[in-house]
Amino acid sequence: MASQDRRTAGEVDLTAEELSSLVIHPHEEAVTKLAKVAKTPSSGFGVFATQDIPKGALIAVELAVLSIPQVPDEEAAIEFCKALHQISKANLDRLQSLSLDPLAWGSVSQENVRSRLWQWCQDNLATNQSGQRMSHHELSKLVDHTCRCYGIFLTNNLETGSGSGRGVYPFFSRMNHSCRPDIYEFFDTKTKELSLRAIHDIKAGDQIHSTYVDLLQPRKKRQKTLEAWGFTCQCSACTNPAFDALGERAVELDDMLEEYLFYHDDFSSDTDDDHEPFLKGPDEALGVAQELIQLLKDQGLYGEALYHTYWSASKLGVEVDDLELALGYARDAREIEVCCVGPDRRLSDDDTIEWISYLESQIEHAKEGSSLTAKMAHQEYDPSSP
Ligand SMILES: [Zn+2]
Known part of the structure; x- marks a missing residue:
């Protein structure tokens, strides 16, 4: 299942004035003209419609800033190291701008995960091209950086399904959850693009939500699943008996x-x-x-x-x-x-x-x-x- 940078649903939408004062990140500019990421009152982030969006409209098309193939969980950390080692500076910046969930950080900090990351960095990065070895302090700093990025990956990655592995999509990651989502996300296995389309009409200034859970479940079950993200959903479906x-x-x-x-x-x-x-x-x-x-x-x-x-x-x-x-x-x-x-x-x-x-x-x-x-x-x- 996707583990994303999402917070509580049910937060207020933006006024036209608030929207026009927002600054668009260059990455957002590239993926969509219809929506932008903005701070929500609870100081998390959310995605907001910048204009009226009709049902069926393609809101955004996004490529992963980092992706790993479908592998057993215990091999994911190594695959992540390989991918991180090849990432562009711009994509690394985007990855690092995303949030790090305490639960994900907890699992990265476990001794076996950290030592695996350490081993990989030591084997693959600790010696430079002229044969000079990194000091213990330098290696330690590199492992800290790798651990932090891996935590961000675990917080924000999306399983793209059909054996195609997992990736981080920064714009999609900023969408908060609702049990009444506004979009449908679709991953194209050929082009590797994630497309987000409006499933009903959305008004300018409205926050755009996706969903993290199977929606054909009673509220108690949905909320139980959502505990993994550390919030109680406040969407209309969860607050209206x-x-x-x-x-x-x-x-x-x-x-x-x-x-x-x-x-x-x-x-x-x-x-x-x-x-x-x-x-x-x-x-x-x-x-x-x-x-x-x-x-x-x-x-x-x-x-x-x-x-x-x-x-x-x-x-x-x-x-x-x-x-x-x-x-x-x-x-x-x-x-x-x-x-x-x-x-x-x-x-x-x-x-x-x-x-x-x-x-x-x-x-x-x-x-x-x-x-x-x-x-x-x-x-x-x-x-x-x-
Ligand atoms: Zn809900």
Whole structure:
């Protein structure tokens, strides 16, 4: 999971005047014109919209200032040393401008981690090109610097998924958490770019939040997970008790739907499992999917969960022989997909465009078939027909 420089959500937004007085870091200028990093009243940092940002807009595209490949945890420190040794001065400055979390610092200061970093520095950096060895004091200073940078890396790194390792994205790192995020972050494994898109309209001056946790969880579970970052979330979903019941019901519906779809797929491949899913048929499952869609929208959750639920509803629409309904949900899924990742990428392995054209052609065939049947029936029963 991403470990980021994030603080409490629910902090106030900036006025237009406050926004215009902010200075943009050159790095921010390069990644976005739509938002900037600013101090929040609690003296942490946050990202704020500098203009109205429409739903689906690409807010920022960022490359990692430092990244390491996918390795077991115990090898991460060494991979980090190798990457740090090759970092540019500008990227080192950006890395060092980020915060160092006390928990991350605690884990770096552990004797085994520090001694691993020391060993690597001694083996690889302690002798210069003309064969001169560093003094113990110089080496110690170098190890201190490496430890501090590693702590910053652990505080701010993002797991980019699909075996592509971890990286630090300074702009993204400055975004605070909310259980009602404003953006969807997407890592492109080919270009190595992290793209951030608005998942709903954002007003100039509003703070822009991402999320650190799985949002389809009850509030208590989310807050338990967020303890790792050392804050209690103050977002609207966490402070308005009305959202608790909605959130719990959404989790319940999601579980039922997931179970139904799982066993349904299994049954079609002739499993011996005698487990009966809770939902008895596609009609019931479709009803659950529709209730879940409404609940997610009511809670302002326009990300992956809604996308997947639209997909489920579309497949169930086919099962209940309502192709028009299935097509409607497929188009809804596509709209969320475009909003989250843009028109040229996919949000999952499923190909939404292909699915939409399949459904369109099925509907076309059904229409042709029914008009043919009607025509034949007409010919059959029309007494004036030859
Ligand atoms: Zn929250």
